[in-house]
Amino acid sequence: MEGYSEKQLGIILVAERLFADKGFHGTSVRDIAQEADVNIAMISYYFGSKEKLLEAVFRYRMTASRVFIQELVDNDTMGPLEKIYSLVDRFTNKMLNEQHFQCLMNREQMxxxxxxxxxxxxxxxxxxxxxxxxxxxxxxxxxxxxxxVDIVLLMSTLFGTLHQVVPAKSYIRSDPEFANLPDDEFVEYLKIRVSAHLKKLFKAILTHEF
Known part of the structure; x- marks a missing residue:
């Protein structure tokens, strides 16, 4: 993973949140500096420009996924379906835990x-x-x-479902069943529900078993 210092990581996380909330062009370096409690010169020193800071946000989040997937592929103790399930859990957790980044990623892809x-x-x-x-x-x-098995569409099914769940979270949350459930418990419930759905779907596609 990128070797960021604690101060650099603090700037990256603030930038991620502001870019997601206000958009890249709607966020100034001054906004980031104020939120991160650093001076503007420090951001320029560490990252060079706002564009490079945005790139650092993506490199930070994506490096961990790259390492995880490579380790999964190289693992000789797991069966193939177990690896697929591990991948489902990984990205379900990632998307529901890193919603600012997912918002930012969707915006950049569009x-x-x-x-x-x-x-x-x-x-x-x-x-x-x-x-x-x-x-x-x-x-x-x-x-x-x-x-x-169409692997391209299989991966699109995974990410397409997860990308839709994030904006649909408030709709699911409106069910009276969840009215008194704390937010963190609701997110954990949603992870389990989405993961179980995707695993059932992938098992059916890959093995024709339900």
């Missing part, structure tokens, strides 16, 4: 202008796809997974 951040997003997605292919294809060769 941005029609080319940017280093967009390149980073697609670089990671391409890398993830390249790492997931061996997990699925090896299991297919062993007769564990069915042959008729």
């Amino acid at each position: 941005n029609s202008e080319p940017s280093p951040v967009k390149d980073l997003i697609w670089e990671l997605k391409t890398e993830m796809m390249g790492l997931m292919v061996p997990i699925v294809t090896r299991a297919q060769e062993q007769g564990i997974f069915y042959k008729d």
Whole structure:
């Protein structure tokens, strides 16, 4: 993972929140400096520019995912379906715990202008796809997974579902069943519910078992 100091990490996390709440162009370096309780010169010293700070936010969040996926692929003690389930849990937790980042990521992916951040997003997605292919294809060769699996759409199903759950959280929360449930307990409930749904779906697609 990127070797950020405590001060740099504090700036990154403040920038992430402000970029998500106000948009990249609606957030000034002065806004970030005030929220992070640092001077503007320090942000310039650490990151060079607001654009480079945005890039640092993405590198910080995405490096951990890259390491996790590589370790998952290299793990010889887990079965293929267990690896898929681990991936589902990882990204369900990540998206529901890092909602500012998910908001920012969605905004950047919808941005029609080319940017280093967009390149980073697609670089990671391409890398993830390249790492997931061996997990699925090896299991297919062993007769564990069915042959008729579209891996690209499988990953799109994972991320598409999770991206929809985040904005739908308030709708689900409006159910009277959750009226008195603290926010942190509701998020944990939602993680379990979404993860169970995705695992059931993936098992059906990969093994034709329900």
